[in-house]
Amino acid sequence: MTTQLIRVGLSVQQNFPICKSFPDKVYEVTYANMQDLSIVLKxxxxxxxxxxxxxxxxxxxxxxxxxxxxxLYTYKTKKLIRHRLAFFPSPYLESFQNEPEIYEDDEIYADILEKNIMAVPIRFDYDPNAFQEIDHPKSHLTLGQFKNCRIPVSSPITPSLFICFILRNFYNTAFLKFSNELTFQHTLFDETITNLEKKLLHIAIF
Structure with a gap:
């Protein structure tokens, strides 16, 4: 996926995925240069x-x-035990919006030139160890860094689903333009949402 995003010009800088092993058959699928992420919770x-x-x-x-x-994905043997998928929009879109003539000839910038765009971070978390029905679903979506925003999601999110979600919703012009070149393979994790959580407004994946 990283290579494909580079090829179509959507990724301008990247750290390729790596795998780190830990005791007790635990391993992380992360990225080179990954550092302490506690900053995002402060x-x-x-x-x-x-x-x-x-x-x-x-x-x-x-x-x-x-x-x-x-x-970021964490496994124990072959079982997923945690993931953290985040989208941090640039808070400095003015550089694009104030000088649109620089970018307007390239349609892949079309979705980021509107002046009413607001940067809202998005995070999909899966953490069954922190599970509290409704209050802290095993898999959930957090919008805008709100501490208690945990919208239930029916299952953990695979990398391809996450990338496609971001491209389709925030880079739609480019997503449609390069649809034949972005050939991601979609798979699904098993459902983790409870029946009670299904009665709430939630995100379902089929």
Whole structure:
């Protein structure tokens, strides 16, 4: 996926995936240069969080507009025990929006030139050890760094589903343009949502 995003010009900087092994048959699928991510949970301005991640190259992919993508998976043997998938839009889109003539001839920038766009970070988490029905679903979506925003998701998210979700919703013009070149293989994890959580507004994956 990283190679394909580079090929179509959507990734301008990247750290390729690596695998780290730990005791008890635990291993992480992460990225080179991955550092402490506690910064994203601290009560600090979003610009400061973004700047620290960006300056330390603490991401998988840096998109054409500066948005950062992070994909972290933890397994024990062959069982997924945790994941963290994050999208950190650049808080500095003014550089694109104030000088649109630089970018308007390239349609892949079309989705980021609107002046009413607001940067909202998005995170998909899977953590069954922290499970509390409804209050902390095993798999959930957090919007805008809100501490108690945990929208139930029917299952953990695979890398291809996450990347396609980001491209389809935030880079739709480019996604449609390069649809024949972005040939991701889609797989699904088993469902983890409870029947009670299904009665809430939630995200379903089939």
């Amino acid at each position: 009560n600090r301005k979003y610009e400061e969080i973004y700047d620290e991640l960006e300056s330390n190259n603490n991401y998988n992919i840096k998109m054409i507009d500066g948005a950062l993508l992070q994909l």
